[in-house]
Amino acid sequence: MHWLFRPSILSVLLVALALSATVLVLWQRSPGPAALPLEEGDQEIVWLYSATSAATWERFVTAVNTAAGWLRGDYPDLEVQAGDRAFPPQTTTVPELALALRGRSARLVFRWYKLTSDQTTEHWVERLIGGRRRPPLAIIGGASSDLAIEQAQCLSRATDRHPDVPPPLLILTTATAERIQRQEDPGRGPAGPTAAAEDPQGPLLHQIYPKRTYRFCFNNRQMAEAVTGFIFGDERLRPDTDPVYMVLWEDDAYSRDLTGRFAETLRRPLLTRAAARNWACLAVGQAAAGGSPLGLASACGGALPMETRLVSDWIDFSVGSFDQPNRWEAVVVRRLMKIKLGEHAAQQRPLLVLPAASSGPARRFLRGLVRASPVEARRFVVATGDGLAFNTVYRDRNVAWPIQDLPLDLVFFCHRNPVDPQAGFRAEAEKNRAAAPGPGSSATGTEDLLLYVDIVKALVHAAYQGEGPPQTGDELRQRLSQARWTDKGVGFGPGGRRLFDDDGNRRTGTGEHIVWLHPLLRGEQVLPQATLSVWYRPTDGPASAAPWQQLIALPVDYDIGVEAN
Numbered sequence: 279m280h281w282l283f284r285p286s287i288l289s290v291l292l293v294a295l296a297l298s299a300t301v302l303v304l305w306q307r308s309p310g311p312a313a314l315p316l317e318e319g320d321q322e323i324v325w326l327y328s329a330t331s332a333a334t335w336e337r338f339v340t341a342v343n344t345a346a347g348w349l350r351g352d353y354p355d356l357e358v359q360a361g362d363r364a365f366p367p368q369t370t371t372v373p374e375l376a377l378a379l380r381g382r383s384a385r386l387v388f389r390w391y392k393l394t395s396d397q398t399t400e401h402w403v404e405r406l407i408g409g410r411r412r413p414p415l416a417i418i419g420g421a422s423s424d425l426a427i428e429q430a431q432c433l434s435r436a437t438d439r440h441p442d443v444p445p446p447l448l449i450l451t452t453a454t455a456e457r458i459q460r461q462e463d464p465g466r467g468p469a470g471p472t473a474a475a476e477d478p479q480g481p482l483l484h485q486i487y488p489k490r491t492y493r494f495c496f497n498n499r500q501m502a503e504a505v506t507g508f509i510f511g512d513e514r515l516r517p518d519t520d521p522v523y524m525v526l527w528e529d530d531a532y533s534r535d536l537t538g539r540f541a542e543t544l545r546r547p548l549l550t551r552a553a554a555r556n557w558a559c560l561a562v563g564q565a566a567a568g569g570s571p572l573g574l575a576s577a578c579g580g581a582l583p584m585e586t587r588l589v590s591d592w593i594d595f596s597v598g599s600f601d602q603p604n605r606w607e608a609v610v611v612r613r614l615m616k617i618k619l620g621e622h623a624a625q626q627r628p629l630l631v632l633p634a635a636s637s638g639p640a641r642r643f644l645r646g647l648v649r650a651s652p653v654e655a656r657r658f659v660v661a662t663g664d665g666l667a668f669n670t671v672y673r674d675r676n677v678a679w680p681i682q683d684l685p686l687d688l689v690f691f692c693h694r695n696p697v698d699p700q701a702g703f704r705a706e707a708e709k710n711r712a713a714a715p716g717p718g719s720s721a722t723g724t725e726d727l728l729l730y731v732d733i734v735k736a737l738v739h740a741a742y743q744g745e746g747p748p749q750t751g752d753e754l755r756q757r758l759s760q761a762r763w764t765d766k767g768v769g770f771g772p773g774g775r776r777l778f779d780d781d782g783n784r785r786t787g788t789g790e791h792i793v794w795l796h797p798l799l800r801g802e803q804v805l806p807q808a809t810l811s812v813w814y815r816p817t818d819g820p821a822s823a824a825p826w827q828q829l830i831a832l833p834v835d836y837d838i839g840v841e842a843n
Contacts, residue, residue: 311397313405314372319383321747322414323737324446326402326429327421329392334421334726335373339364341730342375342388344701348731348767349738355380356738377738384747386737399425403432408440415754418733420450420493423483424531427458430486444750447758449733450493452693452726454501454664455483455535484781490751492758492782494693494733498532500786501663501691502539508792508813508826509629509689515659515794517629521587521622523614523658524631527596527639536633536663541588544631589617596639601683603646607639611646619654630658637670637678644684653802659687668696668723671795672810676837685797685804692791694728697812697830701727705832725791728767732789735768736761736777743770763788765817774817787815792826795834806836 316322327334339360346358360375372392378385391402399419407413417433420426430448437445458481484491496504509515522544526537591610598604603611618628634640640662648655670678671688697703701724740757741747748754757770764774767789779785792813798805811831 311405312409313391313402314374314389316387316412317385320376320385320387321741321749322412323386323388324402324406324414324417325388325390326399326417326419327390327393329369329394331392331421335390336365337726338388338730339375341727342377342734344727345731345734345738346377349735353379353738353742355382359385377734377741379742384741386741386747399428399432403429403436407433407436407443407445413443413751414446415748415751416447416449416737418449418451420448420453422532423453423455423535426450426453426455427483427486430483430491433490434487444752445490446751447754448487448491450491450495451729451733452495452664453483453493454495454498455531456497456499456539457482457535458486482781484783489782490755492755492778493784494729494736495664496691496693496784496786496790498536498539498663499542500784500790502536502543503786504790504792505661505663505689505691506540506543508794509659509661511826515687515689516627517625517659518627519622519625521589522629522631523618524588524590525610525614525643526590526592526633527635528592528594530596530635530639532635532663532665533596533633537590537631540631540633540661541590544588589614593639593643596635598638598642600638601641601645603642607643608646611643611650615647615650615654619651626657628658629661631661633663633665635665637666640666641679641684644686648684648686656685656797656799656804659689662688662690664691664693666690668692668725668793671793672723672832672834673721675834679795681795681797681808681834681836682804682806685799687797688795690793692723692725692793692812694725694732694789695791695812695814695829696723696725696793697832698724698728701731707833728789732768739768739770763817787817790815791829808834808836810834 325335325338343358346356349356356377356379358375359378364373364375366373372389374387374389376385376387391397391406393399393402403417406417417429419429426448433445433448437443483497484493509517524537524540527533591613593610594606595604598607618625622628632640632643634643640660644655644660647658666688675681695701697705702720702722703724704721706721736758737754739761740754743757748757759778760770761777762769762771762774763777763785764771768777775787776785777788794811794813796809796811798807798809809831812829813826814829815826
């Protein structure tokens with residue numbers, strides 16, 4: 279074995295190691311895929327979503343086709359150019375489709391650049407802005423608030439690095455957080471770019487990439503105001519007495535921010551900075567003491583300056599199984615029910631604010647509540663935001679939201695109409711009666727489709743109003759600021775109200791909807807039936823003061839294996 283230590287052999291090994299290290303370093307520094315080139319006259323709209331968002335991309339492509347059909351009254355020559363490029367067989371290929379007016383060379387090209395562990399937001403933003411001469415007009419992103427914050431920060435840094443390149447707009451789809459967390463938050467530990475309810479003075483999301491961020495969804499404050507106003511405006515849902523119960527998931531940025539917005543809305547009559555400090559004190563004290571937050575009011579400087587008292591608690595972690603409460607949720611379930619049965623046993627219609635980011639945590643918590651006290655739990659009216667999808671409680675209800683396991687009144691928010699027949703929705707009873715449902719018709723909710731339609735319609739109007747399409751993001755911004763909301767949706771005419779405020783946020787009264795799921799009881803028996811009603815605000819009259827009107831009430835049956843009596 280002594281031959282291994284000969285100088286000539288050692289030299290060869292050292293050279294091989296050096297070459298291997300060089301190859302490894304160069305491979306790690308590989309620039310990765312570049313943005314695709316554009317044909318002369320084309321303008322690009324980037325769809326910046328994760329590589330796992332195939333279903334979301336499919337809904338967006340459907341929205342492009344739907345919007346094009348609806349816009350042909352204004353643009354008879356509008357056509358969709360897709361072919362097999364919208365859904366290429368190879369996953370590494372960039373999907374794309376285009377909108378164009380026949381006879382004109384200028385097209386709007388929509389491309390899905392996929393986010394992966396290697397092709398991050400930073401990677402694509404640099405390729406789109408610094409890697410070629412002509413950047414996109416806009417980037418559609420913001421599938422979540424955290425992702426929206428990351429994309430806005432990357433765009434802000436890229437425009438600083440490339441001051442001579444026209445910056446694109448950032449169009450947010452479902453990023454609802456209003457404020458972001460400060461860099462330091464001693465009460466919470468290390469802070470990242472997440473939304474925070476406990477810092478009412480934190481920066482606003484649209485201030486990260488100012489004047490170039492357009493939010494097509496409603497924010498958490500608007501959702502909280504809409505849901506709270508709807509509940510307190512209906513005597514069948516309005517809580518009969520204080521307190522209001524509130525539960526949040528501490529590891530979920532969405533839950534934290536939406537909780538803060540609900541707290542502000544419930545306290546609005548006397549909301550001051552002192553109220554915000556009391557809320558933070560209440561939350562921190564509750565986590566430390568593990569007891570009833572009402573007992574901590576004196577520690578926060580006396581009675582809370584609000585019209586409605588809050589019993590609040592938080593859950594450390596939102597991870598868990600499909601329908602069984604995790605151990606942290608189970609503790610809070612027992613604590614909340616103990617407070618309700620012990621201190622507020624006379625309440626007949628208590629309100630529970632449950633701002634979960636998805637159906638899983640909400641389903642687990644409510645199942646735990648029902649198991650802890652089945653009869654008492656049915657008294658609760660549950661309020662949440664858009665974390666619960668219409669499909670969860672309607673199309674997928676037998677698995678995702680069985681009413682006999684979750685027999686509580688539920689009120690949640692939709693950014694658009696979830697039951698629009700023109701967008702393809704058909705109630706299940708109507709579907710079952712129809713021998714041949716129309717193409718694309720299903721019991722799937724339409725709120726996401728119509729939100730994407732709003733984006734496409736606004737971009738088409740902005741592109742083809744005037745002599746030619748905008749050449750820069752700033753030109754697109756000037757045109758988008760003229761968008762208006764009417765009973766026909768997004769338009770650019772003189773009627774209706776402005777779609778966006780001066781900061782690019784969607785204005786109240788431009789398409790929000792409320793969904794109310796009401797279980798049916800027969801005495802103490804929970805029937806396998808419910809009523810699902812959808813409510814809207816009319817476009818005429820004051821945006822925030824207009825009364826909610828019922829759009830539809832759907833009878834809902836549940837499969838239980840046997841016929842209901």
